Each structure stands twice: as C-alpha cells, then as structure tokens.
Amino acid sequence: MSLDAQALADLAAQIQLWGTELGFAELRIADVDLSHIEGKFQDWLDAGYHGEMAYMAAHGSKRTRPAELVPGTVRVISARMNYLPQNAGWRAAEQQHGPDTAVISLYARGRDYHKVLRTRLQQLAERIEAAIGPFGYRVFTDSAPVMEVALAEKAGLGWRGKHTLLLSREAGSMFFLGEILIDLPLPVDEAVGQHCGQCSACIDICPTKAIVAPYKVDARLCVSYLTIELHGSIPVELRPLIGNRVYGCDDCQLACPWNKFAQAAAVDDFAVRNGLDNARMVHLFAWTEAQFLRMLEGSPIRRIGHERWLRNMAVGLGNAAVSMRGDAGIVAALQARLSHPSEMVREHVVWALGRHGVEA
Structure with missing residues (x-):
C-alpha cells in the first residue's frame, strides 16, 4: 500500500x-x-x-x-x-539494603x-x-x-x-x-544532544571499574555480566567487589543525576514479585530448583537457572562477612549446600565459608 x-x-x-x-x-x-x-x-x-x-x-x-x-x-x-x-523515594530505598539482603536489579x-x-x-x-x-x-x-x-x-x-x-x-x-x-518510509524524528557534560558519577561508582573509559564498558568486569551472562565460575578476584548484588547491578544508574527524573511504570507488570526488593539471601539460597522455577515463573531471572542462582547467592553470602562474619544463620545456610551436585556451586560455597573463617 x-x-x-x-x-x-x-x-x-x-x-x-x-x-x-x-x-x-x-x-x-x-x-x-x-x-x-x-x-x-x-x-x-x-x-x-x-x-x-x-x-x-x-x-x-x-x-x-x-x-x-x-x-x-x-x-x-x-x-x-x-x-x-514506584517513583518517589526509590533511590533512597535502594541505598538502605542490609548486608544480608539480596540486591536484585530493579x-x-x-x-x-x-x-x-x-x-x-x-x-x-x-x-x-x-x-x-x-x-x-x-x-x-x-x-x-x-x-x-x-x-x-x-x-x-x-x-x-x-x-x-x-x-x-x-x-x-x-x-x-x-x-x-x-518497510514504511515514515518521517523521522531528530536526535537530541549529549547532556552528560563533565559528570563521571557512573564511572566513579562502578564497583568493578567496568566502565574503562567514557562510553566504553568491559562487560567481563561488569557485575550484570558476571551474575547473568557468565556461565562458569566468577573470577575469585572479582567476587569481593560484587558485594550482595546477586542479579545485575544498578549502581551506575543510582549515581546518575538524570535519574532524579526517572518515571514510574505505566503498567503493573513490573510490580515487585515475591518480595524481591527486600529478600534475605539465606531465604533465597534455600530454594530448591523446583521452588526456584515455580517462584520465578514469568521472571527474567529464571533464565540463569538454579545453579547460577546458587553461585551468585554464595558470593553474596560470602561478602556479608564484611560486617556479619561468622553469622550462624549464614554459615548454616552455606554448609547445607556443601554437598550440592554442582562442582561450581560447591566451589563458591567453600569460598564463601572461608570469608566467614569457616573451613569446609
């Protein structure tokens, strides 16, 4: 036509x-x-x-x-x-997570x-x-x-x-x-100019320094890549930098001044499910594979699978040792996974226990 x-x-x-x-x-x-x-x-x-x-x-x-x-x-x-x-107060809420809270990208x-x-x-x-x-x-x-x-x-x-x-x-x-x-030759809209100026907030805040230069990210260092895209073990030297970010990372966006204008969703599909805005890692770490699949049905998190979910949680629980070293609940949760059939999960659990001063 x-x-x-x-x-x-x-x-x-x-x-x-x-x-x-x-x-x-x-x-x-x-x-x-x-x-x-x-x-x-x-x-x-x-x-x-x-x-x-x-x-x-x-x-x-x-x-x-x-x-x-x-x-x-x-x-x-x-x-x-x-x-x-939600709109008002979302950035402040994201900065109040405790060390044993699972931080999942918004x-x-x-x-x-x-x-x-x-x-x-x-x-x-x-x-x-x-x-x-x-x-x-x-x-x-x-x-x-x-x-x-x-x-x-x-x-x-x-x-x-x-x-x-x-x-x-x-x-x-x-x-x-x-x-x-x-294939329709609709009239095109005009591009807008750059408005970052001299700001480097996103570069400065990145926990792993993955933004290697303005407008250039080394994905291999990015927490989102490490917790979502990477299939194998997370490099040992990067694990402490991940903190309790168990799925993705919003740090560069939280630091960006332009996000004071961020807007709430117009659809209800993105409303928080399963309390994932403030869930404790020991609770999520205890999920069986069947629970993982059932609780995260329809969620983008499901794509990483239960094995990587446990890998990420183990790293987060290990990093909780910075302020909760030797916490009985965390140590018990980790020890319960020492016999997991996945070698990768076991290796990350052993590392996490070591952070708490506990030999596997």
Missing part, C-alpha cells in the same frame, strides 16, 4: 497515540543507517569486551545493518517503557520485560496493519542482533550516557527499549 507524505505523517502521529495507550512512555522514528558506529562496535568486539557473549559477534554486519536483518526495512519505530514500580523484580514489550509492540504493529493494510514489519525486544541504544539515540529518545545506557532528560535511564522494524 502506497501512502503519500501527509498520510505517512498522520500515521506517525497516530502511532505515538497508540503507543501511549499500550503503556509506552514515548515512541520515535529513525532511519536505519548505523554506519557511524560500525567501526566502534568492531573495535569493542576486537578488544574482547563482550566476554562469553558470543552472540554479540555472531551475526556479522546484520547487527549494524537492520535492512540486512529484515530485508525491506527502511525505518525503525523505537519505543521506551518505564519500569520503576528491572528484574517483576515480570519478564521481553514478554511485556514484545506483546505490546506486536499489538501496536497490528493496529497499524488494521489502519493501512498489510506492511512489512518485525518486532524486537533485546532478543536479536539489533543495536537498540544506537537506534533509540538516532530516533531522539535520548543520548548514550558514559555508562553506555540510553539517557533521557525527561526520564533518566530506568526504562526498557523495544523496536519495530518496518
């Missing part, structure tokens, strides 16, 4: 309205020319900063050339959806964002199709070789911060991104 310039402009405006009705905070449109970042992305890969994330290099030029990933693509509808379960405490955004983006695409007839499209949410931040930045949803996350003057960085690659 061929649409003239005015019809395309009207459709773009309508897409904004539909997106808001579906719970998105903002939608903007960009072309798909990412040639300006191809060299930087390849340099990042060549440096090995992607670690075990082989998928980052597995698709050749498709990651920076959306029209090769989905032939016929000429535009991307880039959308953001806020995920804070985005992972509710329903799996992949499912939420994908479903709603699909509904948006279907609304467009109902209005204009069949067109070429494909929906993505952190699930394919798509440079989400680069496309969102080009669309004007924000700018890439020094921690490499997208930042918005209106909403900070506490939001998810999703895209619809389309």
Whole structure:
C-alpha cells in the first residue's frame, strides 16, 4: 500500500497515540543507517569486551545493518517503557539494603520485560496493519542482533550516557527499549544532544571499574555480566567487589543525576514479585530448583537457572562477612549446600565459608 507524505505523517502521529495507550512512555522514528558506529562496535568486539557473549559477534554486519536483518526495512519505530514500580523515594530505598539482603536489579523484580514489550509492540504493529493494510514489519525486544541504544539515540529518545545506557532528560535511564522494524518510509524524528557534560558519577561508582573509559564498558568486569551472562565460575578476584548484588547491578544508574527524573511504570507488570526488593539471601539460597522455577515463573531471572542462582547467592553470602562474619544463620545456610551436585556451586560455597573463617 502506497501512502503519500501527509498520510505517512498522520500515521506517525497516530502511532505515538497508540503507543501511549499500550503503556509506552514515548515512541520515535529513525532511519536505519548505523554506519557511524560500525567501526566502534568492531573495535569493542576486537578488544574482547563482550566476554562469553558470543552472540554479540555472531551475526556479522546484520547487527549494524537492520535492512540486512529484515530485508525491506527502511525505518525503525523505537519505543521506551518505564519500569520503576514506584517513583518517589526509590533511590533512597535502594541505598538502605542490609548486608544480608539480596540486591536484585530493579528491572528484574517483576515480570519478564521481553514478554511485556514484545506483546505490546506486536499489538501496536497490528493496529497499524488494521489502519493501512498489510506492511512489512518485525518486532524486537533485546532478543536479536539489533543495536537498540544506537537506534533509540538516532530516533531522539535520548543520548548514550558514559555508562553506555540510553539517557533521557525527561526520564533518566530506568526504562526498557523495544523496536519495530518496518518497510514504511515514515518521517523521522531528530536526535537530541549529549547532556552528560563533565559528570563521571557512573564511572566513579562502578564497583568493578567496568566502565574503562567514557562510553566504553568491559562487560567481563561488569557485575550484570558476571551474575547473568557468565556461565562458569566468577573470577575469585572479582567476587569481593560484587558485594550482595546477586542479579545485575544498578549502581551506575543510582549515581546518575538524570535519574532524579526517572518515571514510574505505566503498567503493573513490573510490580515487585515475591518480595524481591527486600529478600534475605539465606531465604533465597534455600530454594530448591523446583521452588526456584515455580517462584520465578514469568521472571527474567529464571533464565540463569538454579545453579547460577546458587553461585551468585554464595558470593553474596560470602561478602556479608564484611560486617556479619561468622553469622550462624549464614554459615548454616552455606554448609547445607556443601554437598550440592554442582562442582561450581560447591566451589563458591567453600569460598564463601572461608570469608566467614569457616573451613569446609
């Protein structure tokens, strides 16, 4: 179906309205020319900063050339959806966790964002199709070789911060991104300027110094990578730096001044489940695999599996020794896992007990 310039402009405006009705905070449109970042992305890969994330290099030029990933693509509808379960006081609450509390990234405490955004983006695409007839499209949410931040930045949803996350003057960085690659030549939105200035708060706060330079992260050092993407043992020298962060890390976002503007979610999918905003590690460490699967059904945390869940908890419990060395409840919880069938779990438990001055 061929649409003239005015019809395309009207459709773009309508897409904004539909997106808001579906719970998105903002939608903007960009072309798909990412040639300006191809060299930087390849340099990042060549440096090995992607670690075990082989998928980052597995698709050749498709990651920076959306029209090769989905032939016929000429535009991307880039959308953001806020995920804070509450607005006022959220940063102060995150800074009050005790040493035996399991710190889980805010985005992972509710329903799996992949499912939420994908479903709603699909509904948006279907609304467009109902209005204009069949067109070429494909929906993505952190699930394919798509440079989400680069496309969102080009669309004007924000700018890439020094921690490499997208930042918005209106909403900070506490939001998810999703895209619809389309074959409709919709009018594009303008990009916005950079607004980090001389600030280095995110770089300074990073517990493992994973932000090796402004706009450059060595994923192999990042707590989110270590607790989520890494399949094997966490390097011993990095374990003390992880603290009680058992799934992901929000430190760079907590320190960012722009997140004083972070907005609460418009949908209830990201409401906290199972008390994961203030759960004790000994409680979560005691979950059997069946309990882990049942309690975290529909959660993004489930993807790491029970073995890595226990690995992460063991590190957190070991680090609790900084202020709770020899705590009877923690030591007993760790000792109960000494016979776990996983060698990796046992090794991390032995390390954790050593932090408490207890021989396995």
